[in-house]
Amino acid sequence: MISLKGKLINFFEAPKGETKEGREYGGDCKIQVLGDISLQNGETKCDLVTLTAHDIADFKDHVGKEISIPIGVFVNGKNAAFFIPRGSKPEIFKTAASA
Numbered sequence: 001m002i003s004l005k006g007k008l009i010n011f012f013e014a015p016k017g018e019t020k021e022g023r024e025y026g027g028d029c030k031i032q033v034l035g036d037i038s039l040q041n042g043e044t045k046c047d048l049v050t051l052t053a054h055d056i057a058d059f060k061d062h063v064g065k066e067i068s069i070p071i072g073v074f075v076n077g078k079n080a081a082f083f084i085p086r087g088s089k090p091e092i093f094k095t096a097a098s099a
């Protein structure tokens with residue numbers, strides 16, 4: 001299992017809607033984590049990753065904090081997509097300012 005480490009920036013509920021066929025979609029709880037992504041040339045870029053959270057209560061009190069969360073990865077076309085496995089909970093990192 002790999003982990004995503006970064007700053008928890010936001011949480012929200014995805015908008016709900018209905019398809020032409022009458023199926024409902026949306027309403028998932030999402031989190032946004034700002035993390036550093038290592039590039040092939042050794043440089044680092046900041047990237048905002050949005051993930052579905054199965055239990056938003058695990059994240060609500062940690063906005064603005066550095067967290068680590070186990071994630072899974074799958075390929076969707078040419079892009080990698082990330083997900084939080086069910087039952088996974090964030091680990092909070094203390095920084096020098098919060099210690």
